[in-house]
Amino acid sequence: MRRGESAGTMERAWIISIGTELALGQTVDTNGAWLARGLAELGIRTERHVTVPDELPAIRTAVRQATDACDLVITTGGLGPTDDDLTREALAQAAGVELVLDPASVERIRAFFAARGREMPERNKVQARLPRTARMLPNTCGTAPGIAMQLSGTLCYVLPGVPFEMRAMFEQQVAPQLKAIAAGPVLVSRELLCFGQGESDIGARLSDLMVRGRNPEVGTTAELGEIGIRMNAAADTPQAAETLLNETEREIRSRLGEVVFGRDGDTLAAVVGELLVKRGKTLCTAESCTGGLIGKYLTDVPGSSRYFLGGVVSYSNDAKQRLLGIAADQLAAHGAVSEPVARAMAAGARTRFAADYALAVTGIAGPTGGTQEKPVGLVYIAVAMPDGVQAREFRFGGDAPREVIRERAARTALNLLRLKLLARERGGASGVGPGRGVRG
């Protein structure tokens, strides 16, 4: 699979991120993920990411291993003007050539400073030193030039670590060059998002699609109750890949039905918002243990003021009485974390905000406050609708951290409302069975 100078395949890449702050975890590397997505769009698959500190032997070894293993290597970082920027030197050592000053690069750096009314500090000249066999990649937004060179027959691009400089250099110079020579099929991805069923259940229903070697590949990920079904399609053209993805998406949706709530970056809150807009309805919230998180999710969506009227965070019993009109004897009889209080919160909010729908949540997020009868993780969620109030009990696991219980509760509440709105759209009676606690 080794690529020659002019032709051959270019399918497999390694990405090397260079920086002591990255290796020690003081900064999270986002360059690697960004580059991998850019390469995938060109049909180049990233087989490995490597992060090493600003140390000569570490960088040199990583570059050599990479050039032995793949068709394309992209590095980021270590091109600055200070003593801990060693990527140029390491690259020259890996190639067995010396560093030479590139006069054109010196002039570009000098011009960069001049445009900002400054003289080039002498120190920045070091950035113009390139391995003898390398080609300079101009930096349009900073001082560090990039480097392109062949190393043991593998094409290497060496880019700066500052994300916006790196991105501009990749888009303006690297991607066009790669597009001209990349020979692999394109890889197009799509993700379906699910809620309301566990990863293993979904996996069981899709197991025949999740076999290795299938195209599109299908895999699942899970986070806080949200299951992502990722599909990666390889094809000669983006159009052909999209067609493959459409077929697999149709198949998955036909199996999972309403468990699928969206695609690629959708959120439950945004999907609920679209359903409300479609029906011309409004929503309000009454939150206890989630403390404003549902409101936060809803208002993350630009334009949510079209349907979200507002909410009450009733974090104390007093607030539940004063702002939601819940009777003191009801709180005394059932406790704040109870199905009747969840119902009363939803109904109270719906009336006070004059909204069509209200979502209410009350529960015990922990870590303290649980009892044997009402353990940490116990949450009641109620939906008040034009034709009544429905409530359900959930147990989100008392051993989960407070934030996890709160996130799960907020997402579960939004999903409940989504299902109610879908049921109505189908003309059903929103799934309300006889006697299932409906109130007017």
Added chain:
Amino acid sequence: MRRGESAGTMERAWIISIGTELALGQTVDTNGAWLARGLAELGIRTERHVTVPDELPAIRTAVRQATDACDLVITTGGLGPTDDDLTREALAQAAGVELVLDPASVERIRAFFAARGREMPERNKVQARLPRTARMLPNTCGTAPGIAMQLSGTLCYVLPGVPFEMRAMFEQQVAPQLKAIAAGPVLVSRELLCFGQGESDIGARLSDLMVRGRNPEVGTTAELGEIGIRMNAAADTPQAAETLLNETEREIRSRLGEVVFGRDGDTLAAVVGELLVKRGKTLCTAESCTGGLIGKYLTDVPGSSRYFLGGVVSYSNDAKQRLLGIAADQLAAHGAVSEPVARAMAAGARTRFAADYALAVTGIAGPTGGTQEKPVGLVYIAVAMPDGVQAREFRFGGDAPREVIRERAARTALNLLRLKLLARERGGASGVGPGRGVRG
């Protein structure tokens, strides 16, 4: 540097992140950075991070290279119940042993489902298959057990990819074991957290402390207006490192004063909470553009029900009138995004919740809704106190994304309240100047 079974150094680690979505850049890996920071605290330096897709040969090769190169290997990901979770199998292959079902793990997984009122899906049993020579690490917040084993004499910990499960397992089980055997000089980190001043201003006031080679090293990071000052101290013992950190912390605090709001993982909401508890006071909120985010931050803190009574998310004019008692003519005269309305929101919430303090925020988070006079990013924040209401105007930058404006607004509001509470603690008149808009 190879570690024996019982003694020797444990200085250099590799971290392997496993997941096709990570390799293709569809998800940014944060586990690697988090683990590297945790290892540094134990005196173990991360020499390399490697990310590979969910593929048997790729995982196997990465594990073998790592065990050849360092003293400690930690992997995350690929322990789920579905067919694309191959870490267990790859580990067994790398070790040349078979996978066997661990009855204790099966029981733990069964119990996990039982606690949630569910039966264990048969498929999850696969998560209890461990390499014959491995030891199981119980998962306290999920189904996937972790794995600890020696591989070619190198210690390997295999952890789940879900961040909160991984973190709990590392903190509860891996870190204590490593602490017992780690032998390097310790690197202890501490971070001071600041709000209310920019990174370059803070950098200028600390430039003599931020020189290379100083011990502790001092560096700054910035995120959404919060500036972190990171100090890394190297010493033979944790106590010696702490002493160095204490000295530098004292120096920084003496220069920056109240700009420093906390340390290591403190949040503005938690610090405000402590001040309220100390004074025996209560708080409520009235949020418009932040939509519940301040309430969310406040209730992220366990025990916040001691002082946080609740809030109103008044996302519509109607809600501002109905739930906060703001006069229609006031809204008409000044607009919802105005200083008088911010004041009225704070005062209205304070009365309705019968709280000592109220925080109110109204603004334009964008991306639409701005005008020349009231651009995106314009935010009014008011604090209602026992002795009056104060309000301030902020401009958080119309080119910033919606979420950034909202985060900045929420944090700025909490910081304003913090400064008011500190001023009172000092016996000052909460910084209220004559005529500075105080109302009764």
